[in-house]
Amino acid sequence: MSHCHTYLKKLRDHGYRITPQREIIIQIIAHCGKHMSAEEVMELVREKSSSINIATVYRTLDMMVENGLASKFDSGNGKTAYATGKHGPHIHLVCKHCGSVTKVSENDISAFLEKIEDLYDFDCHPYHFSINGLCSDCRHSESN
Amino acid sequence: MSHCHTYLKKLRDHGYRITPQREIIIQIIAHCGKHMSAEEVMELVREKSSSINIATVYRTLDMMVENGLASKFDSGNGKTAYATGKHGPHIHLVCKHCGSVTKVSENDISAFLEKIEDLYDFDCHPYHFSINGLCSDCRHSESN
DNA sequence: TTCCTTGTTGCAAACATTCTCAATAAAGGA
DNA sequence: TCCTTTATTGAGAATGTTTGCAACAAGGAA
Numbered sequence: 001m002s003h004c005h006t007y008l009k010k011l012r013d014h015g016y017r018i019t020p021q022r023e024i025i026i027q028i029i030a031h032c033g034k035h036m037s038a039e040e041v042m043e044l045v046r047e048k049s050s051s052i053n054i055a056t057v058y059r060t061l062d063m064m065v066e067n068g069l070a071s072k073f074d075s076g077n078g079k080t081a082y083a084t085g086k087h088g089p090h091i092h093l094v095c096k097h098c099g100s101v102t103k104v105s106e107n108d109i110s111a112f113l114e115k116i117e118d119l120y121d122f123d124c125h126p127y128h129f130s131i132n133g134l135c136s137d138c139r140h141s142e143s144n
Numbered sequence: 145m146s147h148c149h150t151y152l153k154k155l156r157d158h159g160y161r162i163t164p165q166r167e168i169i170i171q172i173i174a175h176c177g178k179h180m181s182a183e184e185v186m187e188l189v190r191e192k193s194s195s196i197n198i199a200t201v202y203r204t205l206d207m208m209v210e211n212g213l214a215s216k217f218d219s220g221n222g223k224t225a226y227a228t229g230k231h232g233p234h235i236h237l238v239c240k241h242c243g244s245v246t247k248v249s250e251n252d253i254s255a256f257l258e259k260i261e262d263l264y265d266f267d268c269h270p271y272h273f274s275i276n277g278l279c280s281d282c283r284h285s286e287s288n
Numbered sequence: 289t290t291c292c293t294t295g296t297t298g299c300a301a302a303c304a305t306t307c308t309c310a311a312t313a314a315a316g317g318a
Numbered sequence: 319t320c321c322t323t324t325a326t327t328g329a330g331a332a333t334g335t336t337t338g339c340a341a342c343a344a345g346g347a348a
Contacts, residue, residue, distance in 0.1 A: 017295060017344045038335080053298045058335065066241050068278050074218065078306070079334070093266045102264055112256040120246055121280040122237045134212050136265040161314045161325060182305080197328045202305065222336070223304070 003084065004030040007069050014067060021052050025060040029070065035083035037075065068123070073130055076101070095135035102135065147228065148174040151213050158211060165196050169204040173214065179227035181219065212267075217274055220245070236274045241282035 004027050012018055028044045029036060038057050045052050061082045064070035075081035076094055091104040113124045151170050156162055172188045173180065182201050189196050205226045208214035219225035220238055235248040257268045 015295090019296065019344070021297075051298085054334095055299080055336075056297060059296085062336095065276070068241070071276060093260070093264055093268075095266075102266060104260065104264065108259065108263060109256075112253075112259075115252065115256075116237070116248065116275070119252060120237055120248065122239075122246060122275075122277050123279075124237075124275055124277040131260070131266075131268055132209070132215060133266050133268040135267075159325090163314070163326065165327075195328085198304095199306080199329085200327060203326085206306095 003069075007064070007084075010069065011063070011067065016063065020049070021056050022060050024048050024052065025057055026064070029061070029064070029082060030084055035073075035075070035081040037079040037081055039079065041082070076130075092130045093135070094130045094132050095138055100135050100137075147213075151208070151228075154213065155207070155211065160207065164193070165200050166204050168192050168196065169201055170208070173205070173208070173226060174228055179217075179219070179225040181223040181225055183223065185226070220274075237279070238274045238276050239279035239282055241278055244279050244281075246279065 007026050007030060008018055008023065011022070016022075024045055025041060028041055028048075032044075038054065038061060041061065042052075042054050042057050045057060061070065061072070064084075065072050065082070070082055070084045072080050072082050073092075090106065091109050093102040093104060094100075116122060117124055148171050151174060152162055152167065155166070160166075168189055169185060172185055172192075176188075182198065182205060185205065186196075186198050186201050189201060205214065205216070208228070209216050209226070214226055214228045216224050216226050217236075234250065235253050237246040237248060238244075260266060261268055
């Protein structure tokens with residue numbers, strides 16, 4: 001199930017104009033089952049329309065993020081990743097040394113995020129962020 | 145108190161060479177009391193040496209991050225921020241809509257990070273990351 | 289339906305960051 | 319001290335992302 005129309009309605013309600021470019025971009029990221037870079041979105045956009053500019057892709061994705069319809073995060077490969085909220089909350093533990101990624105289960109983080117929301121009146125949903133540190137392999141192989 | 149010499153020793157122990165460029169860059173970020181962008185580090189570098197390249201600044205800062213001596217995070221203004229571990233752990237709640245930043249107290253996050261370290265054998269220290277969401281002002285002013 | 293206002297787009301330039309590669313120099317051994 | 323190995327540097331090109339601006343077009347008003 002796609003939230004595509006929900007997203008468009010919410011944007012319209014916020015006073016944004018619905019353009020053909022935005023419809024195409026939102027449809028792509030809403031239907032895609034994974035997070036994507038702006039360039040990956042752009043490739044799918046080209047299959048549907050030949051004249052949408054990469055700047056419009058960036059602007060539309062960032063607009064979604066600012067309005068809570070998507071999240072962006074550092075994917076670690078030099079490109080920013082975008083995803084809609086339907087992927088659910090998750091935290092990535094990214095090793096600063098080897099780059100390996102461990103996914104924190106939803107159960108482990110829910111209590112923390114609820115506490116944040118209670119204490120700070122801050123709506124964390126959707127959330128998708130990374131914590132940097134050292135994985136056990138890299139830590140155990142250190143000289144000191 | 146600066147951890148400058150501790151940082152240099154740790155890098156030497158890890159097999160890195162200590163160059164004049166690295167000494168200057170590490171001294172700057174170790175003595176600075178706040179997080180800085182690469183360009184801000186570069187400005188201070190220029191006061192001490194006229195011939196260090198910005199690429200070397202980026203490389204040195206990233207080397208510190210990869211070895212657990214500093215952390216990097218998205219400051220929200222289009223530039224990446226770097227900080228040494230001495231600032232202690234903190235989480236920033238960044239509003240996706242208005243960009244306002246709320247700092248989570250150390251007490252509130254320590255239990256969470258300890259749990260992460262226990263469950264995933266992942267050393268989070270030093271840590272400095274952001275959670276994106278909607279602050280109460282922006283959420284309450286929404287139309288639905 | 290037509291007009292008007294103003295948000296949005298495409299383009300190109302600007303900016304932030306990373307990469308390539310030849311020249312340089314740190315660190316250890318002789 | 320000098321030599322050798324090889325990590326590191328500077329310079330500039332390449333890449334990823336943002337911004338400025340004139341032309342365009344969505345959506346409401348008439």
